[in-house]
Amino acid sequence: MSTPFIILIVAVIVLVLMYNSLVAKKNQVQNIFASVDTQLKKRYDLLPNLVASVSQYMQHEKSILEDVTKLRAKANQANLSDKEKIDLDAKMSAALGSIMIAVENYPELKANENVMHLQRSLSEIEEQISASRRAYNQAVTDYNNALEQIPTNFMANFMRYTKKEVFEINENERQNINVKELFNTK
Amino acid sequence: MKSKSELTDYYYRILYPTLQLLEKDRVQLSHRLITVGVIYTILVVLIASTIYGFLKNNNVFIFAPFGYLVGGGIIYNYLIKDYTKEFKDKIITPLIKALDKNLHYSPDYHVGNHHFTNSKIFTSQLDKLDGNDYVKGEIDDVNIEFSDLHAQTKHKDAKGNTHYQTIFQGLFIVTDFNKHFKAQTVILPDTAQSTFGDYIGNLLQSHNMGRNELVKMDSVAFEKEFVVYSSDQIEARYILSHALMEKLLLFKKHSNHPLSLSFVGGKVYLAIAYNKDLFEPSIFHSLLKYKIAMEYVGTLHLAVGIVEELKLNQKLWSKL
Numbered sequence: 359m360s361t362p363f364i365i366l367i368v369a370v371i372v373l374v375l376m377y378n379s380l381v382a383k384k385n386q387v388q389n390i391f392a393s394v395d396t397q398l399k400k401r402y403d404l405l406p407n408l409v410a411s412v413s414q415y416m417q418h419e420k421s422i423l424e425d426v427t428k429l430r431a432k433a434n435q436a437n438l439s440d441k442e443k444i445d446l447d448a449k450m451s452a453a454l455g456s457i458m459i460a461v462e463n464y465p466e467l468k469a470n471e472n473v474m475h476l477q478r479s480l481s482e483i484e485e486q487i488s489a490s491r492r493a494y495n496q497a498v499t500d501y502n503n504a505l506e507q508i509p510t511n512f513m514a515n516f517m518r519y520t521k522k523e524v525f526e527i528n529e530n531e532r533q534n535i536n537v538k539e540l541f542n543t544k
Numbered sequence: 545m546k547s548k549s550e551l552t553d554y555y556y557r558i559l560y561p562t563l564q565l566l567e568k569d570r571v572q573l574s575h576r577l578i579t580v581g582v583i584y585t586i587l588v589v590l591i592a593s594t595i596y597g598f599l600k601n602n603n604v605f606i607f608a609p610f611g612y613l614v615g616g617g618i619i620y621n622y623l624i625k626d627y628t629k630e631f632k633d634k635i636i637t638p639l640i641k642a643l644d645k646n647l648h649y650s651p652d653y654h655v656g657n658h659h660f661t662n663s664k665i666f667t668s669q670l671d672k673l674d675g676n677d678y679v680k681g682e683i684d685d686v687n688i689e690f691s692d693l694h695a696q697t698k699h700k701d702a703k704g705n706t707h708y709q710t711i712f713q714g715l716f717i718v719t720d721f722n723k724h725f726k727a728q729t730v731i732l733p734d735t736a737q738s739t740f741g742d743y744i745g746n747l748l749q750s751h752n753m754g755r756n757e758l759v760k761m762d763s764v765a766f767e768k769e770f771v772v773y774s775s776d777q778i779e780a781r782y783i784l785s786h787a788l789m790e791k792l793l794l795f796k797k798h799s800n801h802p803l804s805l806s807f808v809g810g811k812v813y814l815a816i817a818y819n820k821d822l823f824e825p826s827i828f829h830s831l832l833k834y835k836i837a838m839e840y841v842g843t844l845h846l847a848v849g850i851v852e853e854l855k856l857n858q859k860l861w862s863k864l
Contacts, residue, residue, distance in 0.1 A: 489782035
């Protein structure tokens with residue numbers, strides 16, 4: 359076998375491997391986003407019930423409750439992009455965090471079985487969402503790295519792959535965790 | 545559950561009279577062992593040289609040391625048997641009861657083979673599993689069991705001789721986990737990354753045969769110490785919350801030995817490689833020494849303390 363031919367075969371193998379790894383990374387991001395999405399939906403499904411249960415008590419937090427309802431309506435629209443879903447989730451987490459904290463100020467609510475049930479379900483889902491967000495962020499980081507690193511960046515450029523956004527894990531995330539811990543203790 | 549200092553206090557105050565008696569036995573035993581050892585050695589040398597005198601065969605000097613070690617081991621174990629039993633009955637048993645009255649101790653049993661295999665921590669074929677000092681019970685409604693384990697795998701060398709190689713020796717703990725999960729997640733000490741650096745280490749880890757997918761965790765400190773493999777990227781992170789990762793790092797620091805663990809079938813399996821048989825009585829060092837006492841008290845407290853330290857008692861609401 360002549361040398362140029364061997365070089366050609368090696369080059370083709372390298373290209374195929376690069377292509378496959380990029381595709382695998384892109385699909386990993388999509389797969390994990392699908393799970394994030396399912397869990398976000400699960401959370402949105404609980405919301406009408408929560409809002410209905412607490413609204414009669416929470417007079418001062420009407421605006422937050424309205425926000426939650428509006429955000430939910432938005433989230434239920436079809437054809438949302440991944441980025442829009444990520445933004446909505448951040449807003450929703452912040453709003454829910456405030457509701458959870460506000461519940462503390464209403465002894466009637468804390469004693470209400472239904473509200474407690476919802477709160478616990480929410481905090482469990484919240485933990486699952488947090489895990490999927492972290493998994494998603496790692497998948498996106500791997501994908502984005504491949505897009506920028508040599509030699510995969512040339513291939514990615516050729517395939518017209520663009521960088522993806524990660525979920526902000528911000529301060530209100532930590533607040534949520536604190537609230538959660540309150541309810542997880544027996 | 546008692547704290548470590550309360551337990552140390554118990555060891556030195558309540559158990560002190562017993563310890564003093566045992567200490568006397570220990571001194572006598574150590575003298576007896578030395579005397580028997582010297583006589584035994586002289587005897588073996590005499591017998592070996594006599595046989596050599598008759599046979600004039602150099603093989604005698606190959607088999608003599610081997611026989612010497614095997615025979616020595618049998619004699620040693622025979623001599624310390626009563627002392628060991630007494631130590632376990634009079635010191636370890638009350639110590640465990642003092643730690644928590646819901647714990648039960650069986651000196652001769654060990655954690656079952658199925659737990660060791662189910663844990664998926666070790667990929668080598670298990671051929672021999674020994675152990676002792678089995679403790680089982682409930683701490684804050686969380687089931688826990690642990691024991692000393694020595695797991696070995698068998699392999700044949702080029703000459704066809706069978707050898708046993710240690711897979712794991714140390715403390716093996718099984719407890720319930722406080723969250724629901726379906727996937728299998730294994731967490732091992734990170735040797736590749738600390739030896740070869742981040743890039744090559746990661747590359748090696750992601751191509752580890754016989755393991756699930758590599759899970760990169762978003763905690764630099766945790767990634768430095770451990771490597772995580774799981775059949776589910778999301779569930780691995782659901783189990784390993786930031787809080788739990790911090791607690792595991794702390795637990796590893798306390799145990800001061802290589803720590804591997806896994807989350808399989810609703811249970812947490814922890815393997816702490818001490819590489820020696822634990823909870824055995826000291827023979828050539830005083831039982832009253834603080835360092836010796838801490839080995840018993842510290843190890844027991846570490847094992848039982850896992851429930852509190854990892855907050856396994858804070859069950860998720862749907863698991864109540």
